[in-house]
Amino acid sequence: MAHKEHNKDWDLVIEGHSSLFDVKFKDIWQYRDLLVMFVKRDFVSFYKQTILGPLWFFIQPLFTTIIFTFVFGRLAGISTDGLPQPLFYLAGITAWNYFADCLTKTSTVFRDNANIFGKVYFPRLILPLSIVVSNLVRFGVQMILFLTIMGFYYWQNAVFAPTWTLMMFPVFVLLMAVLGLGLGLIITAMTTKYRDLAFLITFGVQLMMYTATVIYPLSAVPGKFKKIIELNPMTGIIEGFRYSFFGKGEFSAWSIGYSAMMALVVLIFGLLIFNKTEKSFVDTV
C-alpha cells in the first residue's frame, strides 16, 4: 500500500482530530447559494397556509407593545424618559426581538436539523447564518412598523429628535446579530450533550429581557442596580438604539464598546464550540 503513497495533492483529508480553530470559511463561501435558499425556504414555508401571511410580522410586536403599555406604563407607571409609552416599548421590543429570535432559533439548530445533518454534509454554520439573515429581513419589516408609528407620533407633536448616532444603527444591528448568534451557537452545541440547557433558554431569554432596558429606561434604574443592568450587553445597545432615534436615553461609547467586546468573545467561543460539536454530534444527539 505504501508504495502508492506519492505526494498527491488531495482535495480533502478527513481526520479524527483537527485544530480547534479550523473554521471552514472557504466551504461556507462555496455554499452561499444554499444560505440564500434556506432564507427563502424559511419565508415561503412561513407564509404558506396562513390567512394573515406577512401580517404576522406586525402582529407580535404590536400586541406586545399594547400589553406592555398597559402593564408597565399604565398600571406600574414606570418612566419612559418622557417618550410616548407605545413608542418607547415598540423601540425596545423591535430591537430585543431581533436579538432574541437570533438566539432562540440558533439555539435549536442541531436538534431541529439532526435529520438533515445525519444524512448529508454541508458547512453546518450555513444554517445558523441563514437564521440570522432571515431574522434580519423580519427585523427590517418590523422596522417599517416602528418607523410608521414613530412618524405618527412625530405628527402628533411628541417631543423627540433623532441624533447623529443614527449612523451607528448598522453597528447596533450587527452587535445584536453577533450576540444572538454567538450565544445561540454555544447553547445549541451544548444541548447536543446536555439536554437541560434547552429548558434554560426560554426563561433565560426572559430573564435577560428584564435585566436589559426593554421595559424601562436606564435613567429610571436606582444607582446601585445600574452597574448590574449595564452588565447585560443588550442594555447599551438598546439604550443606544433609543438615543439614536429619539435623543432620549443614555448613549455611551463605553457601554457600546463593552457590548462589542462581549459580542466578539461570545462569537469566537460560539464558533469554536460549534465547530467542535458539528463533527460528531450525530453520534450523541
Place this chain on the structure above:
Amino acid sequence: MPNAIEITNLSKIYRLGEIGSGTISRDLERWFRMKIRGQEDPFLKIGEINVRNIKGKSDVIYALKDINIEIEQGSALGIIGRNGAGKSTLLKLLSRVTSPTSGRIKIKGRIASLLEIGTGFHPELTGRENIYINGAILGMRKKEITGKLDEIIDFSEVERYIDTPVKRYSSGMYVRLAFAVAAHLDSEILILDEVLAVGDAAFYKKSLGKMSDVSRGGRTILFVSHNLSAISVLCSKSILLDNGTIIESGPTDRVIDVYHKADHVFLNPRRNLEDPLLRNKKISFPESQFKWREISIFNSKAECANNLRFGEPFEVRFSGIATENCEPVLIGLALISERTGYIFTTHQVHNGLPGKLSKGTAEFIVKIPDNYLAPGKYSITIAASGNPNVSDYIVDDAISLTILDIAYDENSQWRSDINSGALLYPCEWQINAH
C-alpha cells in the same frame, strides 16, 4: 488509474449507554491529556483492551476498526455486510456526516453522498423549489442546477406537477423527483446507500441504468445495498464488512459468495419445531402420539442454509417423534411464496412410501433437484395427519427460505424480474410460421 479515495487505519468508536454524568470530566481529562500533554486518547486504549479481553464490560464499541481501502478513480466499489456490520458508519465517515475516531481518509475530487434521497425537501415548497434546495444541500451551485433543471424534471417524469407543493405528490412521485436531483450531481465521487431501492419496477431499472452510465462515465462510486444483484451489476469490486472489519475484498462475485457462507449462522436455516412461538394446530393427533421435532434446509453443498441461489437444488429435512406406531399417517410439505401463495404440496405416499410410522424418531427428506423458484421469499409448511383426507398436525411457516437473485450456475436462466410469478419455469416454446 490513480486512487480517488485512500482510507488508512480508519476506526470509529461509539460509546455505549447513557452519555450522562461524568462526561464533562471525561471530556476534560481527554482534552487535557491529548492537547496539553500530547498523549494518545486515553479512552481509546481502554476500549481496545476491553473489547479483546473483558468482553461485555466495556462501554465503547468499535463500529469500524482499522479499515484500509484504496479505490481507483472511475471504479465502483460495493459494500456488503449484515445489519450492524459498519457499512453505514463507513459511508457516514466518507460523507463527513460524522468524524472518525482515528485514521485518515484522503479524497481526490468533489464528493457527493446520497445516504438518503430528498434530504431537505420541504413539503410546502413546489417541486421546482425543492430541486433547488435539495441540489444546493448536495453541494450544487445555483447556476449548475438551473443548467440541469430541464434534464432533472424530464428524468423525474413529474413535469406536470413541478409547480405543485411536494406535499401533494404521491410517494412515488416524491421519490422520483428526489432521485432525479441526486442522479444529476456532477461530483467525481458518488456515495450511495440503498437509495436505488425506490419507485416502481420501471423506475428502478431506469435508476440502475442511470447509475451504470454514471460509473462508465469515469466517476467513482461507492455503493451500499442489500440488493446483491444491483451490486453485482454496478460494481466490479466489493468489500465485505463484519463487526467493523473487512473480512473479504476483491471481485464482487467472490465477495458475494463469502457473504452467503458467512450468512448461514444468522438467518436460522434450522428450526426447533417445539418452539411455542410456532402456530401449531393439533387436532386429531393426541400430543402423546406424534410430535414434530426440527426442520432445516440444506443447499447444494449439503450445508445448512436457507439463502439459496436462483436455480440451486436444495433439500428440506424435518423430523418428528412417534410414541407409538401410527397408521394410517400422511406426512406433507407445502411450499408457499410470500407473494403468490401456495406453489405446491407434496406427500410421502405419493412418492410410493408407506403411509405408516413406527415408534421412534423419523427423519423426512424432501429433495428439490430442479429449483425453478423465482428470486424472493418462501416459507414451508409441514403437516402430519392420521386421515388421508384431513391435514391434522400442521406447522405453518415452519421455516422460511430466500431465493437470491444470483444465479446458481451459468445454465440458470437468470432474470431479476421477480414480479412475473413464483416460478421461472423452463417452458419449451415453439413458433410455427405459416
